[in-house]
Amino acid sequence: MASLSIETIWKAYGDVIALRDINLEIADGEFVVLVGPSGCGKSTLLSIIAGLEDTSHGALHLGARDVTDLSPKDRNIALVFQSYALYPTMTVRQNITFGLENRRVPRDEQARAVAEVAKLLQIEPLLDRKPAQLSGGQRQRVAMGRALVRDPDLFLFDEPLSNLDAKLRVEMRTEMKKLHKRLGQTIVYVTHDQVEAMTLSDRIVVMNGGEIQQVADPDTIYRKPANLFVAGFIGSPAMNFLDVEITGRPGELSAVLPGPSPVTLPLGATRDELTPYLGRRVTLGIRPEHLRPGGDGLPLDCTVEVVEPTGPDTMLVLDMAGHALVAVTPAEYRPAEDSRITLALQIDEASVFDPETGRRIARAEEGAAVETLAARRRA
Amino acid sequence: MTVADTHIPDLTRRKPRSAGQIAGRVALYAVLLVMAGFVLMPLAVIALNSVRVNEDILRESFIGWPTRLTLENWGTAWSTACINASCTGVKPYFWASMLMVVPATVISTAVGLLNGFALTKWRMPCADVIFVCITIGVFLPPQVVLLPWAIALSWLGLAKSLTGLALVHIIQGTCFTTLFCRNYMINLPDDLIRAAQIDGAGFFRTFWRIVLPLSPPIIIVTVIWQFTFIWNEFLFAVTFSSSDFRPITAALMSLNADDTGVSEYGFGSAAVLIAAIPPLVIYFLGGRYFVRGLTQGAVK
Missing domain, CATH: 3.40.50.300 (P-loop containing nucleotide triphosphate hydrolases)
Structure with a gap:
């Protein structure tokens, strides 16, 4: 060896x-x-x-x-x-x-x-x-x-x-x-x-x-x-990407999903790394399993378009204010198609990317732990 | 319920045919039979004449049934018929052909196999260009290369010798064998060669242990092709031979030119058939593989 x-x-x-x-x-x-x-x-x-x-x-x-x-x-x-x-x-x-x-x-x-x-x-x-x-x-x-x-x-x-x-x-x-x-x-x-x-x-x-x-x-x-x-390659079904605008003020940032009826997602005090992006757009990456039918999280109102039972899970294809989302929920959760449901978004689990470079915007505590391409490159 | 209890219905149903279809079939087979008869006619005439007495042929007609059967023609053709004033039959020419054809077939096939391997499975610079150059030889008419070969053979001191004619056939034949083998081997999986490389096998070891054992279909095709072609070849055989060494195809030409002026159709026919036997034997032994080899890779 x-x-x-x-x-x-x-x-x-x-x-x-x-x-x-x-x-x-x-x-x-x-x-x-x-x-x-x-x-x-x-x-x-x-x-x-x-x-x-x-x-x-x-x-x-x-x-x-x-x-x-x-x-x-x-x-x-x-x-x-x-x-x-x-x-x-x-x-x-x-x-x-x-x-x-x-x-x-x-x-x-x-x-x-x-x-x-x-x-x-x-x-x-x-x-x-x-x-x-x-x-x-x-x-x-x-x-x-x-x-x-x-x-x-x-x-x-x-x-x-x-x-x-x-x-x-x-x-x-x-x-x-x-x-x-x-x-x-x-x-x-x-x-x-x-x-x-x-x-x-x-x-x-x-x-x-x-x-x-x-x-x-x-x-x-x-x-x-x-x-x-x-983010898009790993994971099946693939991660949901939402282009959002960062608003609010430092310490109280929100992500606003633009559209005819904008959705505001309060990010709370834990996303200081996004302060430099105030007033700019970022890409929010949400894994399908981080949209849950109940429990803590940011409530998101969605319309159920398709329900796909896979056996161990139920996969939902959703429409949220004009944006397509995929959620993976427990098998026993079976909402009717075309019904309105509210899912809890685990915003803490979400990844945020700079839409220009495509790179992850690392959270403060992650620091240098994320090995980016740049970090791997040698002088 | 066991299998034996299960009722099996009548399983002999056939698709019904209309009268028109049957008539079409009959017409088709009739045409095919006529055509087959047409193709087989010359062979039948020669075969019949080889067992007829020559006087009968001259008296009755060249085409006809034997009235008296004889096998004498075969004996005469083999060992006593006169060719260019030497009355030895075709026997020495038959063996002369054999002595030239067998090494020429074996060597050209071996070279073709090596070429095919090197051109497809070994990283050889300009493999495609080299392959095209070699295959040009396939399309050159033999008349074009006759004179260059005559000059080359006399330079080499091999003019009108068995070795010289064998050399011509080896080199001319390599164009064909390379074409066959290259087209066969290009379909062998590259991964096998890579696996052998990683297993530590070099060029010849990979060839001998991996590629050759996978090549019997193309080896049989190539051997049949080369043997038949070289055995039957006439132009080079006539040009590059002398009374010391003459292949059977060249010798046959002189067989009928007897000094008494009487045409000897009887043993002439037998001699032609003797000359045709070796390729037929080779084909019957390997024909099954020949067809299979030619269509190899067509369906997979």
Whole structure:
């Protein structure tokens, strides 16, 4: 196992810049998930870490070694592919030992390593089968076995669960987490599935347009997104965004939702960080679960447009004075469609963004805790 | 209720056909049979003549049923018929062809497979340009390259030799085999190659252990194509051969020019059929894979 340090990595394909100034320190034994929409550069970054792509600028260190210009085989990393990429003409056993064979590991040692990995992943009865004879979940295990057997310094996973059906995906997710807990490898895991990102990771790296948007633990990413992109990308259903105007006076600020019938949301005394925005517009970000059918909070009058029971929750699509809102409420709450209801807004949980820069306006107590892109950048 | 109790209805229902449809079918098959007869006619005539006595052919007609059956023509054609005043039958030419065709097929297929792999799965600079250059060879008429080859072979000291003709076929054939193999291998998943790279396999090891085991369909196609093409090839065979070494296709031409002036249709026909056997054998052995290989990747 080893730590990984990514220093000012850029990647250009001709005139197209795929990665822009990527800096990331991954600690020994850490499980880091790269997440972002397709084309955000997460897979390119993974390929660069694996050595399948060259960097256009910057350096990579794996532990104390500079691996920037090493070929994949000399990096001592393992990669689990989205397609699994099992060698179709080889048996499971041969698939697992191919890497050991290439490294001229003695036969008895190969056999011992295969037995160990097969036991760990419970694929012992499958060792003499061909990949075509395996189910999706079994192939997934073999692909992981192939990675595990070499005991590499770093594990890379490229959307490994996305070809599985929903039920199996949840099972394998839990299993991966258990495996990481047990073996403590350093893992970089690429996915576009935010649930995987939230559940598996020690830290999430949110990427967009070839840049890192935010690096933080899942809670921080969810509760204190660094910018509008992260806020909108993480969370399902997505965060509600309302453009409001800050009015009142310092210590007694209000957010006013403009429109034919303006709605005033008193912010109280806890939002001093918004004082510089007095008289200006900001974007208010409200998670759907922070609109509750009862209890404390700012009362908001809404019209129910659609009621979508999802099983564990009831999702409401609402209209509030001409603004669309989505709320996630407890399953037993079932207002009639087209009825008028009052929801309690948990304004303390809301995020506020500068609409010009898109950046989060950090609350006083958050201070430097929020890792913004700017903060990650090095001189 | 168990399965055995379940009543199974009559399952023999067919879509009903109208009289018009049936008539259409009959007409279609009639046309197809006539066309098939037309195509098979020359083969049938040659096959029949190969078991007829030559005098019967000359007396009756070139096209006709055998009145007396004989297998003598086959023996004569194989071992005693005279070609350019040497009465050895087609046997030595048959083996000369074999000696040239087998290595030329094997080597051109091997080179094509390596080319295909390098052009599609290995990061090779200008792979597309190189591929286009190689495939131009496929579209060059053989007459165009005849003279350059003659000059090149005499430079190499290989003029009118088995090695020389084999070399011509290896290099000409590589254009075809590269085209086939490249188009097959481009559909192999890139992830397999990347996985092998990460597993520490180099170029040849990846080729040998990962790519080659996935290539039997295209290997069979290429071998059939190359074997048939080189075996049947006539222009190069005539041009680049001499009395020391002559492939069977070139030798057949001289078979009928007998000094007595009597046309020997009987063993001539047998000789033609002997010359046609090897490609047919190859095709029957691998034909199933040939069709499958040509359509590979069409449906997936």
